[in-house]
Amino acid sequence: MQLGFFHTEEPKVNLPAINGLEYMPKFISKPEHESLLKKIDSEPWLLDLKRRVQHYGYKYDYQKRSIDPSMKVGELPEWALDIGSRMYNYGILSFMPDQVIVNEYEPCQGIAQHIDCEPCFENTIVSLSLGSSCLMDFYPKNDLKQKESLHLEPQSLLVLRGEARYNWLHGIAGRKSDLINGIKHSRKRRVSLTFRKVILI
Numbered sequence: 482m483q484l485g486f487f488h489t490e491e492p493k494v495n496l497p498a499i500n501g502l503e504y505m506p507k508f509i510s511k512p513e514h515e516s517l518l519k520k521i522d523s524e525p526w527l528l529d530l531k532r533r534v535q536h537y538g539y540k541y542d543y544q545k546r547s548i549d550p551s552m553k554v555g556e557l558p559e560w561a562l563d564i565g566s567r568m569y570n571y572g573i574l575s576f577m578p579d580q581v582i583v584n585e586y587e588p589c590q591g592i593a594q595h596i597d598c599e600p601c602f603e604n605t606i607v608s609l610s611l612g613s614s615c616l617m618d619f620y621p622k623n624d625l626k627q628k629e630s631l632h633l634e635p636q637s638l639l640v641l642r643g644e645a646r647y648n649w650l651h652g653i654a655g656r657k658s659d660l661i662n663g664i665k666h667s668r669k670r671r672v673s674l675t676f677r678k679v680i681l682i
């Protein structure tokens with residue numbers, strides 16, 4: 482698979498000042514973006530939530546919020562290992578991820594504000610965006626009235642570690658469009674890939 486371009490020199494437009502939050506535009510190239518979407522769409526979707534999901538490596542139980550060895554559903558597929566090893570080789574992750582959750586958002590679908598399960602997953606969590614852009618919102622856990630927003634674009638990587646991982650909630654409002662710098666961005670279908678390492682109990 483082709484190596485994506487890694488434009489660390491690009492200005493980080495509208496990046497909230499949250500320790501441990503990083504945003505990397507164009508983490509993967511456009512052709513890779515297209516081929517990833519195709520691959521994901523050739524796999525079966527799970528329908529247990531309002532939005533469609535795919536679980537690789539380990540299944541995650543949204544009610545129990547815990548993971549044990551019996552929830553292993555297999556090794557990560559080649560495309561996930563390829564991207565995961567790039568994250569590891571670039572030093573974004575200090576471990577190889579062993580779980581990937583694919584989330585699909587149609588316009589008007591979002592994800593409730595949350596902190597990813599603390600005892601289930603290692604410190605660093607990354608999310609690769611495909612398809613439509615969207616605004617992700619961040620709320621400090623001790624002051625949910627305060628809000629910071631970040632425009633997530635296709636091909637980009639969002640990294641949450643430290644404070645951004647443990648002290649801030651993140652979520653995506655279920656909206657038809659996002660207003661970014663006064664410009665209305667209509668949402669289309671977005672697919673995100675969340676890479677994590679499971680902490681087994």
Ligand SMILES: O=C(O)CCC(=O)C(=O)O
Pocket residue numbers: 582584592597608609651673674675
């Ligand atoms: O769609 C995203 O980028 C984030 C997904 C997410 O927060 C999660 O899977 O926990």
Ligand SMILES: [Fe+2]
Pocket residue numbers: 595596597651
């Ligand atoms: Fe999350």
